[in-house]
Amino acid sequence: MDIMKMGKNPNYLGSWDLEELPNREAVLTIEKIVDEEVVTNGKTENCTVSHWTDKNFKPMILNPTNKKTLAKLYKTKESENLKGKSVVIGISQIKAFGAIHDALRIRPRIPQAQNAASPKCVSCGKNVEAYGNMSAETVAAYNQKKYGKCLCSRCATALKQGGELK
Numbered sequence: 001m002d003i004m005k006m007g008k009n010p011n012y013l014g015s016w017d018l019e020e021l022p023n024r025e026a027v028l029t030i031e032k033i034v035d036e037e038v039v040t041n042g043k044t045e046n047c048t049v050s051h052w053t054d055k056n057f058k059p060m061i062l063n064p065t066n067k068k069t070l071a072k073l074y075k076t077k078e079s080e081n082l083k084g085k086s087v088v089i090g091i092s093q094i095k096a097f098g099a100i101h102d103a104l105r106i107r108p109r110i111p112q113a114q115n116a117a118s119p120k121c122v123s124c125g126k127n128v129e130a131y132g133n134m135s136a137e138t139v140a141a142y143n144q145k146k147y148g149k150c151l152c153s154r155c156a157t158a159l160k161q162g163g164e165l166k
């Protein structure tokens, strides 16, 4: 047995679970956040645990630091509102008890939707792309509202300038 993993709770996500991943980071979507009893080394503790939609990853115990990051990231402390939200989990080195430890940290950035289908422009057929500080989804929704159809920013601009849509 790997002595570095001994004494840790194997039922929950640990920094060692990310070792093999690029940048030692994982993008995970919250299925639910619940309080549950966690037994570590025979000691029972009530912990807040985030379960992921991706069952290849073990649930993660949320410490106060990660809770704060999460609340800031999505501007809510409501576990119900955090369902379905995605986070980037990475490893940070923290100093505790005079030594450096690897700790799981929720990164303070919202991951780009990876698998969500990009909205397509009904005019040119290309994917609607992000524009300025608007995400692709926001651009599509904005143009849908303004022009009544899903348009990319290029076609929307052309339309606004009186051009013809193909």
Ligand SMILES: [Zn+2]
Pocket: 121, 122, 123, 124, 125, 126, 151, 152, 153, 154, 155, 156
């Ligand atoms: Zn277009």
